[in-house]
Amino acid sequence: MCDKPINSLQNYGEDIMPLCYACKIIYDREQERKETECREQMRYKNENLLKQNTLYDPAIPEGITYNICRADFLSCDSDNIDTENIRKECNSDESNEKPNSSIATFEVPNLNSSCINHPQVTAQFKCIHCNAALCPTCAFSFPGDIHLCPVCIRKKPSELNPKIKRNACISIFTAAFSFFSWFFLVITQDKLEDTLYPAAIGLITLLFTLFPAITGYAMGVGVLPKKGKKPILLLIGIICNSILIAFFILFAIIGIFMA
Known part of the structure; x- marks a missing residue:
C-alpha cells in the first residue's frame, strides 16, 4: 500500500x-x-x-x-x-x-383555541362528532380516548360510537349463549352423569356457561360511558351476564355444602 x-x-x-x-x-x-x-x-x-x-x-x-x-x-x-x-x-x-x-x-394547527362554552379556558379535547373544542369541564370522556360535547352527549351513544353497539350485541349474545347452554346441561344431566365423569361435567359447565358470561360482562363494562346516558342495550347485556354469574356462584356454594 x-x-x-x-x-x-x-x-x-x-x-x-x-x-x-x-x-x-x-x-x-x-x-x-x-x-x-x-x-x-x-x-x-x-x-x-x-x-x-x-x-x-x-x-x-x-x-x-x-x-x-x-x-x-x-x-x-x-x-x-x-x-x-x-x-x-x-x-x-x-x-x-x-x-x-x-x-x-x-x-399550522391552532393550539390556542378556546373552549366552545368557556372562551377564557384553553381547550384540551375535541368532540369526535362535531369537532367542537372542549375544556376538561365540558368534555364527556369515554374509554378509548373518546370525547363528546354536551350537545352530542344527549344523542344515542350507540350512534356516536360503533364500538359501544358492537360490545353491547356481543354481551347480549354471550348472555343468551350461556343461558341456553346451562338449560341444555340441566335437561341432559342424567345422560351426562351416565357417560361422563363429574370432573368432565364441571369443566363443560365452566366452558359453556361461566366463561361466556364473564366475557360478556367484561366487554359491556369496558365500554360503559362514565358520564351521560347509559345505552339500554349495553345495560341489558351487563345485567343479564351479572345475573348468570351470580346464579353460578350461588349454585356452586350450595353444591359445596350439600356435598
Missing part, C-alpha cells in the same frame, strides 16, 4: 489507481461510507424539518401553510445529490399539479 493519506486520495483522481490497488479499495470504501452518511443526513434533516414545521408558530397567522422544496433538506457534503434539478422540479408548474408533488405543505 502506498503511504498517501486516505483523505487526499480524491485529489489524485484516476492517476493514483494504477499505482496502488489497495488504495483503490480503500478509496471505494471511503466513498461508500460518505454516501451512507449522506443518506442518513438526508433522512435526519427530513424528519427534523417535518417535526419543526408541524409545530405551532405564534408569529405566523392562522391558515398560513409552508411550501418547502425537497432541495432545502437534501443538501449534504456529497456531490451525487443534484439539488438544482430538484429545485427546478419543485418550482415547475407541472410538478405542482401532481398529487405526489415534491412540495411538502404543512398546515
Whole structure:
C-alpha cells in the first residue's frame, strides 16, 4: 500500500489507481461510507424539518401553510445529490399539479383555541362528532380516548360510537349463549352423569356457561360511558351476564355444602 493519506486520495483522481490497488479499495470504501452518511443526513434533516414545521408558530397567522422544496433538506457534503434539478422540479408548474408533488405543505394547527362554552379556558379535547373544542369541564370522556360535547352527549351513544353497539350485541349474545347452554346441561344431566365423569361435567359447565358470561360482562363494562346516558342495550347485556354469574356462584356454594 502506498503511504498517501486516505483523505487526499480524491485529489489524485484516476492517476493514483494504477499505482496502488489497495488504495483503490480503500478509496471505494471511503466513498461508500460518505454516501451512507449522506443518506442518513438526508433522512435526519427530513424528519427534523417535518417535526419543526408541524409545530405551532405564534408569529405566523392562522391558515398560513409552508411550501418547502425537497432541495432545502437534501443538501449534504456529497456531490451525487443534484439539488438544482430538484429545485427546478419543485418550482415547475407541472410538478405542482401532481398529487405526489415534491412540495411538502404543512398546515399550522391552532393550539390556542378556546373552549366552545368557556372562551377564557384553553381547550384540551375535541368532540369526535362535531369537532367542537372542549375544556376538561365540558368534555364527556369515554374509554378509548373518546370525547363528546354536551350537545352530542344527549344523542344515542350507540350512534356516536360503533364500538359501544358492537360490545353491547356481543354481551347480549354471550348472555343468551350461556343461558341456553346451562338449560341444555340441566335437561341432559342424567345422560351426562351416565357417560361422563363429574370432573368432565364441571369443566363443560365452566366452558359453556361461566366463561361466556364473564366475557360478556367484561366487554359491556369496558365500554360503559362514565358520564351521560347509559345505552339500554349495553345495560341489558351487563345485567343479564351479572345475573348468570351470580346464579353460578350461588349454585356452586350450595353444591359445596350439600356435598
